[in-house]
Amino acid sequence: MTLAYSAPNTPRQPNILVRVVLGFFVFAVLLCGYIVLPPVAEWPQRMAVARQALQPDPEVTRSDLFAGEALLADAPLVTAQAVEVEARTTAQLLAELAARPALDRVRTDESNLQDTTAGVLSALGLQEPQSAPASDDPMFSMTANVLSSIRAVTGDDSAPSVPVTPENALQALVVAALREGQSDAYIDALLNEAASRGDISVPRILVTAEGRVDTTVLLASIVAEAQIAAGGQAPLVPELVEGPGVEVRVVQTATETAQHRFYTVAPGDSLGAIALMFYGNSARYDAIFNANRMILSSPDLLRVGQRLVIPQI
Amino acid sequence: MLRDVVAAVLLCLSFAASAAHAQEVRLTEDRAEAVITINGQQITIGRIQDQANQITGEFARTSRPCPPFCIHPMSAGEGVATLGELEVIAFLETKVATGEGILIDSRLPVFFQAGTIPGAVNVPFSILEAENPYRNDIMRALGATGTPDAFDFSGALDLLLFCNGPWCDQSPRAIRNLLAAGYPAAKISYYRGGMQDWLLMGLSVQTPAAEG
Structure with a gap:
């Protein structure tokens, strides 16, 4: 009985030691990991900085950084604004009105x-x-x-x-x-x-x-x-759009001919204006926005010179 | 013949007496009630005719704790006129009926809903605190023009404020906030008696809650 009981117990002795050592090892690895890789919340920031350091092409760096900045800036900015609106008193508002620097x-x-x-x-x-x-x-x-x-x-x-x-x-x-x-x-x-x-x-x-x-x-x-x-007509989608910045490419494959349109953002353009130009309706901006999410993080972050895909609707 | 005349005279006198009896509790000696039209709505201010009527409930209390329910001085601010009941009625007739002024109940909505002076508008005192981020909109609705840092009150409404009575700080507080915001004292007046004195005189009360 005693033998039968102690028999399986004996090989466990070293097992516990191994586990303790392993436990310390895992803890050490996690600690190192934490020091080397920051918590998740800081990742995008560090990644943007890293990207900036790594990118050799200045053009790509700029656009990447911009997108990164926008992604980063969005959340904290919105929160800060919400808090500001809530906490601001009329007196503070007045003071701000009098001497507030222009916003970027x-x-x-x-x-x-x-x-x-x-x-x-x-x-x-x-x-x-x-x-x-x-x-x-x-x-x-x-x-x-x-x-x-x-x-x-x-x-x-x-x-x-x-x-x-x-x-x-x-x-x-x-x-x-x-x-x-x-x-x-x-x-x-x-x-x-x-x-x-x-x-x-x-x-x-x-x-x-x-x-x-x-x-x-x-x-x-x-x-x-x-x-x-007043009973008038809804705006029609313009048939053909030509002008500076508009580019049409016809791609022929074995089965079909597809037309791709592109537009290069000019000074003074807003996404609403581009939608109005191509679709006759600024409310259809989402078609353009969705087709360009890779380079456009938010509808208000157009840049002059950006080349946008204009999908057919 | 003479007896007939006497009977007729007595009859007339008794009619007159019963008519007078219906208006025995008048606003003043020569006036039973005031009928005022405010933006198409007619209001009547008279008094309770039951001479045995007494105040009951909340307004019958004599000894509220002070603070916060302390006795207020006659004046609510320098240049701010303090009015009595007849002047309140006159204000309704000459200023509110013509669109030149408003009678403001400074109490919180639940008190206003339970009973207020006919023709009054509920502008709770808290709305006029500087902390209200929308106070400028109230100022504009009261007739202020221009920008908030330099409001022009020359075309603004005349205001008459009241609350629960001489032991209530809500209308004096609202007046202090109005003055601090630049509202001219000459355009503000204070009915110190408030609901307490209004009810004590048995004057007409409007219950917005009951009217929906």
């Missing part, structure tokens, strides 16, 4: 051009009003309630009905300028000034290769939607 890039948001256009048109009474923007901020809804009850008593329709946030300030500015009958050039200057101060944020497809706000596309969208609202 226009502030963008998740809104799309159609919503902005619809908002402008309903504010101008050219379209059925859309539902008020939802907000989690109790102060926002409380302020909105007060605004509507003040309007109910004074009967003043020009008084604000919805509090202005960076997300809807673009709409408010455009509506005010259109009501005043301002020129396209004035609206362009107005929106770009506000955007450079960070007072408004714009849909991504309205950001040009130089980081300005493409007011031409915005106004074109408003005019097109207003025509549709």
Whole structure:
């Protein structure tokens, strides 16, 4: 009984020692690994730096770096903005307005051009009003309630009905300028000034290769939607697009002939403008964006000279 | 003949007396009630005619803890006029009815909904704190023009603020915030009596919650 019990136990003795040694070894390897390879969160940053150091071709380095920067910059920037908007008081806002340096890039948001256009048109009474923007901020809804009850008593329709946030300030500015009958050039200057101060944020497809706000596309969208609202035709897809930067390649295979179109980004172009040019509708930008995700990390990050594939739709 | 005349006179007198009885609790000697039209909505301000009526519930309390429910001074700020009930009614008739001013209930929405002065607008005091990132929109709705750092209040509405009464800090606080934001004191007035005194006089109360 005792023998039978101790017999299988004896060979285990060295086994435990081996395991302990192995355990230390694995721990040491993991520790070294941690020191050599940083945690996952830091990888893209280090990879971009490494890539920059390794790339011999300056052209490739620049574009790679740009894409890397954009990927890196996106997440922390968005978080920082959200926190900023939440924590900022009016007094701070005022101080910022007075002495705020111009932003490097226009502030963008998740809104799309159609919503902005619809908002402008309903504010101008050219379209059925859309539902008020939802907000989690109790102060926002409380302020909105007060605004509507003040309007109910004074009967003043020009008084604000919805509090202005960076997300809807673009709409408010455009509506005010259109009501005043301002020129396209004035609206362009107005929106770009506000955007450079960070007072408004714009849909991504309205950001040009130089980081300005493409007011031409915005106004074109408003005019097109207003025509549709008035019973006009929806814009047609242009048959043939020619012009500087447009390239058409016909590829013949045994079974079919395929036409590939390319467009080289020129100064002043936004993704919305390119979609408008090729598809007659800035809202179709996603076709171009999806076909170029390899070189375009976000619709607002076009660069002059970038060669985009223009798919057929 | 003479008896008939006396009977007729007595009859007339009794009619007059019963008519007078219906309006025995008047606003003033020469006025039973005020009928005011505000942006198409007609409101009537009169008084409870039941002479045995008494205040019950929350507004019957005499001894709220101070702080926070302390007795407030007559003035809510330099240059800010303090008004009584008749001036509140006059404000509704001359300023609110013409669109030149608004009567502001500074209390939180739940109090406003439970009962307020007819024609009042609920602008909770917290909305006027500098911490509200949307306060500039309120200022614009009140008629301020120009940019927030240099608002022009020359065309702004006249404001009359009130809250629960002389023991309530909400409207004085709102007035302090308005003044700090640059709202001219001459365009602000304060009904110190608030809901406490309004109810004590048996004046008409509007319940927005009940009206939906």
